[in-house]
Amino acid sequence: TPLARVEARDIVTGRARYTADVRLDRLARGAIARPPVRGARATRVDDRAARAVPGVIAVVHDGDIVGVVAEREEQARAAADALEIDWETPQRASSETQVVPMREDAGTDAALASAALTRSATYTLPSIASASIGPSAAVVDVRPDGATVYAGTHRPFGLRDAVAGSVGLPKESVRVMPQMSSGTYGRSSAPDVSVEAAVLSKHARRPVLVQWSRAEEFAHSPSRPEAVLEVTAGLDASGHMVAWRYDEHTNIHTAAGPDPRVAAMTSGRNAVPPYTIPSARVVLHVEPTPLRTANFRSLAAAENVFAIESFVDELAHASPQDPLAFRLRHVDDPRLRRVIER
Structure with a gap:
């Protein structure tokens, strides 16, 4: 009930x-x-x-x-x-991009170069206001x-x-x-x-x-950070993913500071795909922005899951394979298999 x-x-x-x-x-x-510009x-x-x-x-x-x-x-x-x-008006602060490796397997570039089929895509997401009704x-x-x-x-x-x-x-x-x-x-x-x-x-x-x-x-008010998500993957002759390269460019998702562990948990949430891929390189790039950005529902999970799953669909289409069957071929985790099968 x-x-x-x-x-x-x-x-x-x-x-x-x-x-x-x-x-x-x-x-x-x-x-x-209110000041005319942020930080004034x-x-x-x-x-x-x-x-x-x-x-x-x-x-x-x-x-x-x-x-x-x-x-x-x-x-x-x-x-x-x-x-x-x-x-x-504040002087524009010089800020460098924070680069956080999320997964780095040796030989990813070589595996991509030798793949039977490769595909690349770029996904972009704009800044979004929370726009609460209250x-x-x-x-x-x-x-x-x-x-x-x-x-x-x-x-x-x-x-x-x-x-x-x-x-x-x-x-x-x-x-x-x-x-x-x-x-x-x-x-x-x-x-x-x-x-x-x-x-x-x-x-x-x-x-x-x-x-x-x-x-x-x-x-x-703070908004959801922008994101540019660049992904390349390679498949072997049997249609299995053998290599994955993923670069997430986004802004800071929290005011907790430059700690790379915090960046990985927030700006890099769900950047590593849940699929079994022999060789992968996933890198988070936290880019400076003049905008006020902060926590948004799911942190970076929404942008990363959107990009990863959209690209997996594209790989299945290019193979060609059924998108559901393609995912199951790359899932070893029993719980995730049950979720997909349902």
């Missing part, structure tokens, strides 16, 4: 409560003045016009965050728009002795640490209250909106709700 989701009725009838529905005593609204820093903020907007509680310039706290959201946004800001939101109440965060999040402990660091509190004094949220496909791993609300709350000395607009979400 199917189990009904306990919150399904509340969702479809509008009774469900999300982060933006949280109401605390003296709750104020916050808005952020405010060097001068003239807030005289902003402070003249009715309802303004505080104008904040704290590190990379420039924003306004007001009684109502429209007041906060109007005041943020009234700020006159000089921005310093834009990012957070309510944060920062007090001298601690803070409480109300937000939808994939990483409550990472969120706690980020908020604590942004307002100078020990992480043990920050309490995260995870809220219901719409599907974000990895977007909620980023603590940005909660950090913004925390910094504004600290300066306003009141709880603050920050909710991104749809325009902010598309312009400033």
Whole structure:
């Protein structure tokens, strides 16, 4: 018997409560003045016009965050728009491609050169916005002795640490209250909106709700990295794969840093094919990008599985062989065989 989701009725009838529905005593609204380019820093903020907007509680310039706290959201946004800001555009950082070998068998090039049949293909995937139906939101109440965060999040402990660091509190004094949220496909791993609300709350000395607009979400939230997937394979005279060469060019999928093990688990997820191939070379190339990229649903598995399975279909067609039978000829793992056979 199917189990009904306990919150399904509340969702479809509008009774469900999300982060933006949280109401605390003296709750104020916050808005952020966004930089013209990623990484730009405010060097001068003239807030005289902003402070003249009715309802303004505080104008904040704290590190990379420039924003306004007001009684109502429209007041906060109007005041943020009234700020006159000089921005310093960052110098383009010189960044090198990170090359991570995922599988390197000797003799792959020779096996390709001697194959009875070879095929090559290139697959490209664009950057994709998470485009959650509910834009990012957070309510944060920062007090001298601690803070409480109300937000939808994939990483409550990472969120706690980020908020604590942004307002100078020990992480043990920050309490995260995870809220219901719409599907974000990895977007909620980023603590940005909660950090913004925390910094504004600290300066306003009141709880603050920050909710991104749809325009902010598309312009400033992290997106799925782009990918170019180059693959070449060789078959022998009986139609078996004897060699496989695969180069995945993509961007960073996580902010965890340059550790090649992290790159392999994230940007390189599922890059190594699940099929039995005597000789293969699989290399991950993590390319620099000016775009803000981060975790996306399945990390790199979606792009790699798409490319690998599409190319296996092409090999089966070129052989010619039945695509299902072709796969089974190259599968030794009993569990995977059962999956394919079903």
